[in-house]
Amino acid sequence: MTAYIIRRLLRTLLVIIGISVVVFAFVRSIPGDPAVALLGERATPAASARLREQLGLNQPWFINYKDPANLFDAQYPKYIGALLRGDLGSGIKSQIPVASELKVRFPATAELALGAILFALLIGLPAGIVAALRRNTPVDSLATTVSLVGVSMPVFWLGLLLSWFFAVVLGWLPPSARLSVGVDIQPITGLYVLDGLLRGQPAAAWDAFKHLLLPSIALGTIPMAITARITRNSLLEVLGQDYVRTARAKGLSPRIVTLKHALRNALLPVVTVVGLQIGALLGGAVLTETIFSWPGLGSYVFDAISLRDYPVIQGGVIFAALIVSVVNLLVDLSYAFLDPRIQYA
Structure with missing residues (x-):
């Protein structure tokens, strides 16, 4: 029974990681920009760019191919690292964890x-x-x-x-x-x-x-x-x-x-x-x-x-x-x- 529970828990961890990949890619495929949603449609491109940089949305999604020295300096590796520590991040608008x-x-x-x-x-x-x-x-x-x-x-x-x-x-x-x-x-x-x-x-x-x-x-x-x-x-x-x-x-x-x-x-x-x-x-x-x-x-x-x-x-x-x-x-x-x-x- 104990071995079965351990196997199931390990399988659950793999499922969570797999779901995180799918959700991470899917939500970023939805039309729209979080910066525009927060600032409004009349926001200037410069203001939107500054907010995207503050939120880390200007970085690559999964792998930073443009900078081999910082290959994993991308959104998903940072997110999964925080997730494994139990940190789900904070809301973009509310800034509440x-x-x-x-x-x-x-x-x-x-x-x-x-x-x-x-x-x-x-x-x-x-x-x-x-x-x-x-x-x-x-x-x-x-x-x-x-x-x-x-x-x-x-x-x-x-x-x-x-x-x-x-x-x-x-x-x-x-x-x-x-x-x-x-x-x-x-x-x-x-x-x-x-x-x-x-x-x-x-x-x-x-x-x-x-x-x-x-x-x-x-x-x-x-x-x-x-x-x-x-x-x-x-x-x-x-x-x-x-x-x-x-x-x-x-x-x-x-x-x-x-x-x-x-x-x-x-x-x-x-x-x-x-x-x-x-x-x-x-x-x-x-x-x-x-x-x-x-x-x-x-x-x-x-x-x-x-x-x-x-x-x-x-x-x-x-x-x-x-x-x-x-x-x-x-x-x-x-x-x-x-x-x-x-x-x-």
Whole structure:
């Protein structure tokens, strides 16, 4: 197990370096100049040149072929050296370290992702189980139809629809932000619902929960639909196995057969899909955070793209890739717990 974890961590390091190369080249291929974005279109060429020199953008991207004595005096070698030291750089416009901004914004994304995946599991898992147990019945057809609608509904459209209906028409829930004006929670974990409870502020925790509800539903609809479909298909396959028929022949109750014998073996593909969804959600939900003015990782990177803020874009993408890699590792390790027959050599 230890050797497997070490190999995976080394592989993750190579993945991060590879992603850094792709992102570094891609963001510099986007039309536009960070100097012009900061100074405005009326900036003189001399002012833009001075700013580019201050930011180091006048240097070659990867290799300084023009100066063999300083071959690695280029943007990428300097960036990767700082990255290996844990330095993600500072925002071009704000001059705030990217690592500091990620530390502040990631808890907001984490809270949103946890809310979305909790909604997906609470609805999708039971729906998939019921659909498998009631195969080819109206209940199965309804669950399948709802799953297809959930996967097909664009997040930006669903988010606007939820905000309009529940916030504007009914007035039940707030349309955006994490807290109402005048409500303050001193962060402990950065998860406002949990922090409100830990601080002994149930009213503030309830306010944070109401703000969290709509974006969590919008973001969790697609994972919910996928979870329901995978659970149904996996459970149907397991219910047809010989050991399940043997358990039924022994006179065990349907509940024991389903929950104890069938469901645990059916959970492996479900855990895989849910793990991938968690990694993607923690990486930043750009559309959802933008629609609901949620101050998380996705909106942070989205704003940086319009400003051509290279360090923020690079740092955000690399951080998201690291989160996805760690979540995938945890999912792989969970297989041995769900199925003791799985061994890691």
